[in-house]
Amino acid sequence: ASKSCPAKLRVILQEHDIRKLDLPNGIPGTVSELESIVKRAFGLIGNFILHYKDADFGEEYFSLTSTSDIKDKDTIKVIHIVEPPTLTLTFTDVESSIRSPSKSCIPTSVHSSLTDVYPSVSSSCSGLQDTLICSSSEHKTQRSQRWPTEFPVPRFAYDTELVLAAGSEAFKKDGIQLNFTSILPDILEKLAETIFNYVAYPTSAQLSDVVEALIQKHPCLKEPGSYNGCYGWRQRLKYKMGNYRAKLRGLGCPELDVNSIKKKRAHEKAPAKNIKKPRKAEVNFLPPHPQGETEESLEQERLELLDEVKKGMNYLMINEKMAKTFSIRRQEIVSQATPVNDVKYRWPALFDTAQINEEFRRITTVNLEETFMAKLDLYSPKMMSLVFSKGRRVTDDVMIIGSCVT
DNA sequence: TCTATTGCTGTCTTAAGCCG
DNA sequence: CGGCTTAAGACAGCAATAGA
Numbered sequence: 001a002s003k004s005c006p007a008k009l010r011v012i013l014q015e016h017d018i019r020k021l022d023l024p025n026g027i028p029g030t031v032s033e034l035e036s037i038v039k040r041a042f043g044l045i046g047n048f049i050l051h052y053k054d055a056d057f058g059e060e061y062f063s064l065t066s067t068s069d070i071k072d073k074d075t076i077k078v079i080h081i082v083e084p085p086t087l088t089l090t091f092t093d094v095e096s097s098i099r100s101p102s103k104s105c106i107p108t109s110v111h112s113s114l115t116d117v118y119p120s121v122s123s124s125c126s127g128l129q130d131t132l133i134c135s136s137s138e139h140k141t142q143r144s145q146r147w148p149t150e151f152p153v154p155r156f157a158y159d160t161e162l163v164l165a166a167g168s169e170a171f172k173k174d175g176i177q178l179n180f181t182s183i184l185p186d187i188l189e190k191l192a193e194t195i196f197n198y199v200a201y202p203t204s205a206q207l208s209d210v211v212e213a214l215i216q217k218h219p220c221l222k223e224p225g226s227y228n229g230c231y232g233w234r235q236r237l238k239y240k241m242g243n244y245r246a247k248l249r250g251l252g253c254p255e256l257d258v259n260s261i262k263k264k265r266a267h268e269k270a271p272a273k274n275i276k277k278p279r280k281a282e283v284n285f286l287p288p289h290p291q292g293e294t295e296e297s298l299e300q301e302r303l304e305l306l307d308e309v310k311k312g313m314n315y316l317m318i319n320e321k322m323a324k325t326f327s328i329r330r331q332e333i334v335s336q337a338t339p340v341n342d343v344k345y346r347w348p349a350l351f352d353t354a355q356i357n358e359e360f361r362r363i364t365t366v367n368l369e370e371t372f373m374a375k376l377d378l379y380s381p382k383m384m385s386l387v388f389s390k391g392r393r394v395t396d397d398v399m400i401i402g403s404c405v406t
Numbered sequence: 407t408c409t410a411t412t413g414c415t416g417t418c419t420t421a422a423g424c425c426g
Numbered sequence: 427c428g429g430c431t432t433a434a435g436a437c438a439g440c441a442a443t444a445g446a
Contacts, residue, residue, distance in 0.1 A: 239410055261440055
C-alpha cells in the first residue's frame with residue numbers, strides 16, 4: 001500500500017452531506033482500514049458499512065467487500081447500521097397478528113412495518129447475540145445494549161454453583177428438584193444485576209426470558225407446581241427487581257432517584273400522591289457523564305456547541321458535540337423538567353430533524369429514520385414528548401415507535 | 407437479612423354512551 | 427357509522443413492612 005499513489009474519494013455521509021476524502025497514501029488495502037479512515041476523517045459515531053458506486057451499473061451501489069473495487073475519484077457511501085429493534089416482547093404478537101389479520105389495531109401495523117423492514121429480524125437477532133453479551137470488564141451503568149435474544153445467565157457465587165452442580169446431578173439421576181432456599185438470594189441478586197445492565201424496569205415478557213434461560217441452564221431449578229415451571233421464578237424476580245431498585249435508589253443511582261417519591265414530594269404524606277407514572281413514549285434515561293468529563297467541562301462543551309451552531313452547519317462537529325453532551329442534557333431535561341423554550345435556547349442544535357432522530361437513537365438505541373425509511377414525522381408531539389419531557393422509563397421500543405408513527 | 411405482601415396512586419386499555 | 431368523552435378495571439411502581 002505504501003507505493004500506491006494518492007487518491008481522492010467522494011464520500012456520501014448523508015443525503016445532503018457529501019464530502020471529499022483525501023488519501024495521501026492511496027486507497028488502503030483492506031475495507032476495515034478504509035472504514036477506520038472514514039470514521040476518523042468525518043468523526044462518525046456508531047457502526048457503519050461502506051457501499052461503492054459501480055460503474056458497470058450506473059447509479060447502483062454495492063457493498064464494498066474489497067478496496068480493489070474502488071479507484072481514485074470513485075464514490076462511496078456510508079451506510080449506518082441500525083440494529084433491529086428488540087422484538088423479544090412482540091414476536092408472539094407478530095405471529096398472532098399474522099394469523100388473525102382482522103384485528104387491525106395499531107400495534108399490528110407497527111409489527112408488520114417492522115417485519116417489512118427487517119424480514120430476517122429473527123435470524124439477525126440471533127446472530128447478534130454473541131457480540132451483545134456484556135463483557136465483565138466494562139462498566140455497565142450505561143444502557144448501550146439492547147435486550148438480548150437469549151439472556152446470558154450469569155455465573156453465580158462459587159458455593160451457589162457447587163449446590164447447583166450437585167442439584168443438577170441429582171436431577172439428572174432421579175429427577176429430584178433442588179431445594180434452593182439457601183442459594184436463592186445469590187441467584188436473585190446476580191440475575192437482578194445482569195438484568196439491570198439492560199433495563200431498570202423489565203417487562204413481564206423480559207422477566208420470562210430470564211427465567212426461561214435460567215431454567216434451561218439449571219433444570220433442577222424448575223418448579224413443577226407452577227406454570228411452565230417458571231411462574232414462581234418470574235414472580236420472585238419481579239419482587240427482586242423492585243427491591244433491587246429500592247436498594248440502588250438508596251445508594252443514589254440517579255436514574256432511579258429521579259423516580260423516588262421523597263424526591264418528588266418530600267412533604268406529601270400519601271406514598272404515591274402526585275407521582276407521575278411511566279407513560280408510553282417517555283423516558284428518563286440518565287446516563288453518566290463520559291469518562292473524564294465533569295458538569296463544568298460539559299457546560300464548556302455546550303458553549304462551544306452554541307458557537308458552532310451560530311457559525312454555520314458543520315453537521316459532524318455538531319453531532320459529535322451533541323453526542324458528548326448527551327448525559328448533561330438528559331440531566332437537565334429529566335431532573336429539572338426544563339421547559340421546551342429553555343431547551344431551545346440552551347440546545348438549539350437539538351431542534352433539527354436529524355438531531356431529533358439522533359437524540360431518539362441515543363435514548364432508545366433505535367434509529368427511527370432508518371427503521372421507518374424516514375416516513376415519520378420527527379416533529380410529532382409524541383416524538384417531542386419523548387425527547388424533551390421528563391418521563392420515567394423507556395417502555396418497550398416497539399410501543400414507543402408505534403406511538404410515534406401513529 | 408432478604409423475600410414477599412400491602413396500601414396508595416398514576417397510566418393504559420376497553421367498552422359504553424353520546425352526538426353529529 | 428365514526429369520532430369523542432367517560433368510567434371501570436387491570437396493571438405497574440414506590441414505600442413501608444410483614445414474615446421467614
